[in-house]
Amino acid sequence: MSRPKSEEKRLSLLQAAAEAICERGVGAPTSLIAKRAGVAEGTLFRYFPSKEALLNEVYLFNYRLLTTATRASFDRADPLQQRAHAVWNSYIDWGLANPVGYRAMSQLAVTDILTAETRAEEARLFPDAGLRESVATNEIFTGLPQLFADTILVAVASATVKFAAEYPERTDEYKLRGFRAFWRMVEQ
Amino acid sequence: MSRPKSEEKRLSLLQAAAEAICERGVGAPTSLIAKRAGVAEGTLFRYFPSKEALLNEVYLFNYRLLTTATRASFDRADPLQQRAHAVWNSYIDWGLANPVGYRAMSQLAVTDILTAETRAEEARLFPDAGLRESVATNEIFTGLPQLFADTILVAVASATVKFAAEYPERTDEYKLRGFRAFWRMVEQ
Amino acid sequence: MSRPKSEEKRLSLLQAAAEAICERGVGAPTSLIAKRAGVAEGTLFRYFPSKEALLNEVYLFNYRLLTTATRASFDRADPLQQRAHAVWNSYIDWGLANPVGYRAMSQLAVTDILTAETRAEEARLFPDAGLRESVATNEIFTGLPQLFADTILVAVASATVKFAAEYPERTDEYKLRGFRAFWRMVEQ
Amino acid sequence: MSRPKSEEKRLSLLQAAAEAICERGVGAPTSLIAKRAGVAEGTLFRYFPSKEALLNEVYLFNYRLLTTATRASFDRADPLQQRAHAVWNSYIDWGLANPVGYRAMSQLAVTDILTAETRAEEARLFPDAGLRESVATNEIFTGLPQLFADTILVAVASATVKFAAEYPERTDEYKLRGFRAFWRMVEQ
DNA sequence: AATGAATGAGTGTTCATTCAT
DNA sequence: AATGAATGAACACTCATTCAT
Numbered sequence: 001m002s003r004p005k006s007e008e009k010r011l012s013l014l015q016a017a018a019e020a021i022c023e024r025g026v027g028a029p030t031s032l033i034a035k036r037a038g039v040a041e042g043t044l045f046r047y048f049p050s051k052e053a054l055l056n057e058v059y060l061f062n063y064r065l066l067t068t069a070t071r072a073s074f075d076r077a078d079p080l081q082q083r084a085h086a087v088w089n090s091y092i093d094w095g096l097a098n099p100v101g102y103r104a105m106s107q108l109a110v111t112d113i114l115t116a117e118t119r120a121e122e123a124r125l126f127p128d129a130g131l132r133e134s135v136a137t138n139e140i141f142t143g144l145p146q147l148f149a150d151t152i153l154v155a156v157a158s159a160t161v162k163f164a165a166e167y168p169e170r171t172d173e174y175k176l177r178g179f180r181a182f183w184r185m186v187e188q
Numbered sequence: 189m190s191r192p193k194s195e196e197k198r199l200s201l202l203q204a205a206a207e208a209i210c211e212r213g214v215g216a217p218t219s220l221i222a223k224r225a226g227v228a229e230g231t232l233f234r235y236f237p238s239k240e241a242l243l244n245e246v247y248l249f250n251y252r253l254l255t256t257a258t259r260a261s262f263d264r265a266d267p268l269q270q271r272a273h274a275v276w277n278s279y280i281d282w283g284l285a286n287p288v289g290y291r292a293m294s295q296l297a298v299t300d301i302l303t304a305e306t307r308a309e310e311a312r313l314f315p316d317a318g319l320r321e322s323v324a325t326n327e328i329f330t331g332l333p334q335l336f337a338d339t340i341l342v343a344v345a346s347a348t349v350k351f352a353a354e355y356p357e358r359t360d361e362y363k364l365r366g367f368r369a370f371w372r373m374v375e376q
Numbered sequence: 377m378s379r380p381k382s383e384e385k386r387l388s389l390l391q392a393a394a395e396a397i398c399e400r401g402v403g404a405p406t407s408l409i410a411k412r413a414g415v416a417e418g419t420l421f422r423y424f425p426s427k428e429a430l431l432n433e434v435y436l437f438n439y440r441l442l443t444t445a446t447r448a449s450f451d452r453a454d455p456l457q458q459r460a461h462a463v464w465n466s467y468i469d470w471g472l473a474n475p476v477g478y479r480a481m482s483q484l485a486v487t488d489i490l491t492a493e494t495r496a497e498e499a500r501l502f503p504d505a506g507l508r509e510s511v512a513t514n515e516i517f518t519g520l521p522q523l524f525a526d527t528i529l530v531a532v533a534s535a536t537v538k539f540a541a542e543y544p545e546r547t548d549e550y551k552l553r554g555f556r557a558f559w560r561m562v563e564q
Numbered sequence: 565m566s567r568p569k570s571e572e573k574r575l576s577l578l579q580a581a582a583e584a585i586c587e588r589g590v591g592a593p594t595s596l597i598a599k600r601a602g603v604a605e606g607t608l609f610r611y612f613p614s615k616e617a618l619l620n621e622v623y624l625f626n627y628r629l630l631t632t633a634t635r636a637s638f639d640r641a642d643p644l645q646q647r648a649h650a651v652w653n654s655y656i657d658w659g660l661a662n663p664v665g666y667r668a669m670s671q672l673a674v675t676d677i678l679t680a681e682t683r684a685e686e687a688r689l690f691p692d693a694g695l696r697e698s699v700a701t702n703e704i705f706t707g708l709p710q711l712f713a714d715t716i717l718v719a720v721a722s723a724t725v726k727f728a729a730e731y732p733e734r735t736d737e738y739k740l741r742g743f744r745a746f747w748r749m750v751e752q
Numbered sequence: 753a754a755t756g757a758a759t760g761a762g763t764g765t766t767c768a769t770t771c772a773t
Numbered sequence: 774a775a776t777g778a779a780t781g782a783a784c785a786c787t788c789a790t791t792c793a794t
Contacts (some may be wrong), residue, residue: 005774025299027215029767040776042770051768110298111213140368144361148351152369155343163336175330180328181340184372190416190755191794196759218785228759233786381753401675403591405788416755418791427789470684487589516744521736524727528745531719539712549708556704557716560748567773567778594764604780606766615764755794763787770780 010047012037017058018104026055026111043178056118059108062101063122069094071127081183088157088179089131095161096171102161126150135186149186156182198235200225205246206292214243214299219375244306247296250289251310257282259315268322269371275317276345276367283349284359290349337374344370377520386423388413394480401430402487432494436483438477439498445470456510457559463505463516464533464555471537472547478537502526511562525562532558574611576601581622582668590619590675620682621671626665627686633658635691644698645747651693652721652743660735661727666725699750713750720746 016036020028030051034044048054073090074083095102108114114122130148141149160178164171204224208216218239234341236242261278262271283290296302302310324337348366352359392412396404406427410420426432449466450459471478485492490498508522517525536554540547580600584592594615598608612618638647638653659666672678678686700713723741728735 030769031767034777041768041778045769046774047216100790107298110295130787140365140372144358144365145351148347148362149349151350152344155347156340159281159336159339159343162339170332174336177328177336178340181373184328185369190418191757191792193757215782215784219783229785230760230787231758234757234759239785389704406790407788410756417789418755419753421790422754425754483674486671516741516748520734520741521727524723524738527723527726528720531723532716535712535715535719539709543684546708550712553704553708553712554716557749560704562746567771567776573778591763595762605764606780606782607778609765610778610780633784741754754790755792757791757792759788761788763785766784767780767782770778771776772778773776 003080009037009039009043013044013047013054014058014061015100016052018062018100021055021058021104021107022100026107026113028039030054034119052113052115053112055108056115059105059114060121060125062105063125064099065098065101066091066094066105067125067127074129076130080131081187083129084131084183084186085179087131088128088182089175091157092104092161092164092175092178095157096165099165106158123147129184138186138188142183152185153182156185193235197225197227197231199348201232201235201242202246202249203288205242206248206250206288209243209246209295210288211293213311214295214301218242240301240303243296243301244303247293247302248306248309248313250286250293251313253286253289254279254293255313255315262317264318268319269375271317272319272323272371272374273367275315275319276370277363279345280349280352280363280366283345284353287353294346326374326376328373339372341370344373385413385415385419387421388415390419390434390437391476393430394438394476397431397434397480397483398476402483402489406430414551426489428489431484431487431489432491435481435490436494436497436501438474438481439501441474441477442467442470442481443501443503446505450505456507457563458564459505460507460511461560463503463507464558465551467533468537468540468551470556471533472541474542482492482534499523507562514562514564516561528561529558532561569611573603573607574747576603577608577611577618578622578625579664581618582626582664585622585668585671586664587610587620589614590671590677591647616677616679619672619677620679623678624682624685624689626662626669627689629662630655630658630669631689631691634693638693640694642693645751646691648695648699648747648750649720650691651691651695652746653739655721656725656728656742659730663729672721680704695736696746702750702752716749717746 013033013125017028017033019036020033024032030044033040033054034041037044044054048057070087070090073085076083078086132149134148156178160174164174164178201221205216207224208221212220218232219229221242222229225232232242236245258275258278262274264271266274315354320334320337324334324341329337344366348362352362352366355362389409393404393409395412396409400408405422407417407552410417413420420430424433446466447464449506450462452459454462508525511525532554540550540554543550577597581592581597581599584597588596594608597618598605601608606695608618612621634651634654638650640647642650696710696713700717705713720742724738726737727736728742731738
């Protein structure tokens with residue numbers, strides 16, 4: 001596929017789209033996104049073939065940032081719970097540090113805009129901290145799809161981000177309590 | 189005098205709206221909703237002043253059904269865990285028995301369509317099984333807003349409904365495992 | 377033609393329509409008119425075959441009231457200018473005393489709702505104070521259609537009502553000045 | 565770069581709107597206006613933010629043409645009555661030469677579509693022939709708002725245009741008689 | 753006779769996408 | 774490559790009129 005001219009414009013569009021989604025939902029018009037990105041309306045469609053493709057890219061772009069941060073947060077040599085806690089903290093921290101990207105992802109996740117390809121790429125990118133195999137094979141989750149445990153994990157983490165963001169002065173408390181709730185579920 | 193306004197049409201519209209939301213999201217056109225309900229486009233607006241009002245009613249209508257089922261499921265005389273399990277089961281069961289209403293509610297809950305009035309009515313309808321006070325005041329949730337525990341609970345329940353619906357032959361297993369995960373979080 | 381049951385309802389509808397036109401223009405919905413009249417939406421169409429017919433009746437109804445008042449205001453025995461002044465005053469006074477009907481007429485007069493029949497009836501009702509023949513046959517108006525002089529007369533009178541209504545404390549002044557302007561035009 | 569927005573299309577829309585207003589009143593649909601202008605429905609809203617804005621522009625556009633013609637018609641060095649007559653003739657002539665624009669303005673003037681901004685611009689554009697101050701300060705109009713005299717003047721002029729247009733063979737006669745009527749009112 | 757529920761064509765406006773410049 | 778003018782199918786909502794009750 002041909003590389004577009006300006007990587008900078010592409011990033012502007014992704015960022016502008018995330019902002020627009022935060023403010024106006026996934027129904028935010030492409031004209032608004034283009035304006036926020038400082039490009040012409042038509043230019044958006046030279047970087048992304050359609051609005052749907054743009055929104056899928058917004059999701060994956062931010063998901064990559066999130067998983068990259070998460071992946072860098074732990075050391076394989078650390079004991080299991082410590083690794084889990086590190087991953088948990090990096091997830092919450094990224095959500096708090098990137099509220100626009102995080103909220104855009106949350107919005108996109110509940111629509112039917114995300115394609116099967118996006119979902120597949122998302123699954124591929126999910127960071128392997130060695131947690132999945134060892135943790136979620138306790139009496140509760142054993143024998144069930146890994147995705148079931150993942151879904152619950154993300155759900156609890158999302159609730160934690162939401163409340164931690166809403167009460168900034170109690171961020172650390174929500175982070176810790178959220179982790180404890182999560183850990184209660186997945187520990188052996 | 190004249191024809192009374194038809195409760196049947198009202199129900200048709202609520203049901204048609206829920207179906208349309210499942211298929212096309214909250215952006216489903218009112219014309220589609222009316223057509224599915226078997227009424228003229230204009231008729232929709234004689235039963236509901238606006239699309240927004242209709243969607244709020246869809247949410248509350250299904251929420252009332254859900255909480256009515258939940259409320260009928262437990263006996264105050266039963267011990268705590270038994271009550272919790274009964275409420276849990278009735279919630280999951282309702283979601284499985286009413287997939288359209290359940291999915292419509294889920295979609296509506298993540299948009300900003302629901303008004304403060306709807307949220308207030310929702311809170312008022314929440315069935316008091318004596319769980320909230322006694323359960324979610326353990327070492328994890330004590331001192332944090334009740335809503336934090338509620339949000340996590342609903343998140344786990346939603347994941348359970350989702351997977352139980354997707355694998356009908358393992359419904360009972362998901363219900364049980366989901367409850368155990370939930371109970372691990374909230375028990376003292 | 378069959379007489380409708382209730383003359384009272386008919387008058388209510390005419391009055392309600394005039395009020396609605398004042399507030400919302402000729403686009404005022406029939407449902408609003410019916411509600412203001414205290415009757416059901418459908419009832420309006422049992423008294424008037426269509427909205428257009430109702431509005432034409434509103435015009436003629438008020439025009440009849442206006443010309444009746446005007447016609448009663450002068451004595452044929454009085455000298456010309458006195459008669460003219462009496463007619464003038466009664467016109468302005470009626471407009472001030474019946475602002476709703478007057479404004480409704482003004483609105484209706486500038487739309488194309490009024491039919492040729494209504495215009496013909498209007499011309500038939502125009503009060504003959506002996507002014508038309510004797511006054512508007514001066515050097516200016518002689519040889520031109522009577523309607524030309526009438527149109528100008530009504531235009532000047534309308535402006536007078538408008539300003540007299542807007543500045544109630546100077547009503548008498550506007551009435552007098554307006555008459556003098558009119559009289560300058562039509563006197564021999 | 566890209567196509568510039570077409571002044572021609574803008575003029576087409578203004579003209580089409582004036583025609584539509586003449587035929588169907590201010591309630592003429594924007595779709596009809598667009599069709600008459602030879603553009604797509606959506607295009608109208610790229611040139612004017614709303615129907616209301618378009619109609620205000622129709623008024624001002626024609627008012628500018630009218631006042632430009634009027635302003636060019638007189639010489640400040642001429643005596644008062646001659647200047648007045650020149651202005652009067654140019655006003656009537658413009659109305660006769662531009663019946664569509666003139667009628668559209670007349671319709672718009674009696675609705676509540678014209679905004680305060682439009683009214684202000686209209687006042688600003690009013691050509692100063694030195695008439696207002698010297699003419700309409702005779703015994704009749706002195707001490708009353710200038711707008712009162714203006715309103716009456718316009719009313720008489722409108723009646724003149726209307727009849728002159730209806731009887732083209734007597735145009736000059738109506739123009740002259742109308743001016744004489746006007747002059748009788750305003751002369752000292 | 754009176755009601756008001758029901759209708760569906762019509763309204764102003766939006767917006768993803770195309771394409772002439 | 775970049776622009777933004779142009780498009781026209783939707784969309785939410787209105788309303789004069791009909792007709793079952």
